[in-house]
Amino acid sequence: MSEVPDNQNPHAQPPQAWGPRPAATRPPQPRQWGEAQQAPPPIQPSAESPAPPKKRRRVFFWFFLAVQILFLVWVIAGAASGNGTPESCSGLTGDNLKTCQDAGDVGTTIGVGLIIGLWVATDFILALTYVIYRFATRQQRA
Numbered sequence: 001m002s003e004v005p006d007n008q009n010p011h012a013q014p015p016q017a018w019g020p021r022p023a024a025t026r027p028p029q030p031r032q033w034g035e036a037q038q039a040p041p042p043i044q045p046s047a048e049s050p051a052p053p054k055k056r057r058r059v060f061f062w063f064f065l066a067v068q069i070l071f072l073v074w075v076i077a078g079a080a081s082g083n084g085t086p087e088s089c090s091g092l093t094g095d096n097l098k099t100c101q102d103a104g105d106v107g108t109t110i111g112v113g114l115i116i117g118l119w120v121a122t123d124f125i126l127a128l129t130y131v132i133y134r135f136a137t138r139q140q141r142a
Helices: 059-080 095-137
Strands: none
Touching: 059 095
16 A cells, blocks of 8 residues: 655645634733723523523431431430339339339330331331432433
């Protein structure tokens, strides 16, 4: 195969000159002291440019935090309600008083455990709902 010199090749581009290229627009002039600053011209939306993306509101995040705070307050209130001697133990002494107090503590523990179980179930349902929502609103890949 014979090589064709660059100057005879019909697809060869002409050589470009080195150095600065001519500017298409003039650079902005620096402001002088005492000049009033002019507002930039309003941007006209064109049919070609898409609308700017919406700011995410994070409603689910704040709702989730509110639910967590509600359950935390509920657990603390439930645990604090078991302090002291129950009214039903008044008048008892010795082993009977100790048994009555222990029964109250067991009841408090069961109640707080049920609240924590409900908390876990609620978080699971919220997480599942969030995942389904995210999959439903995701953008399709081309």
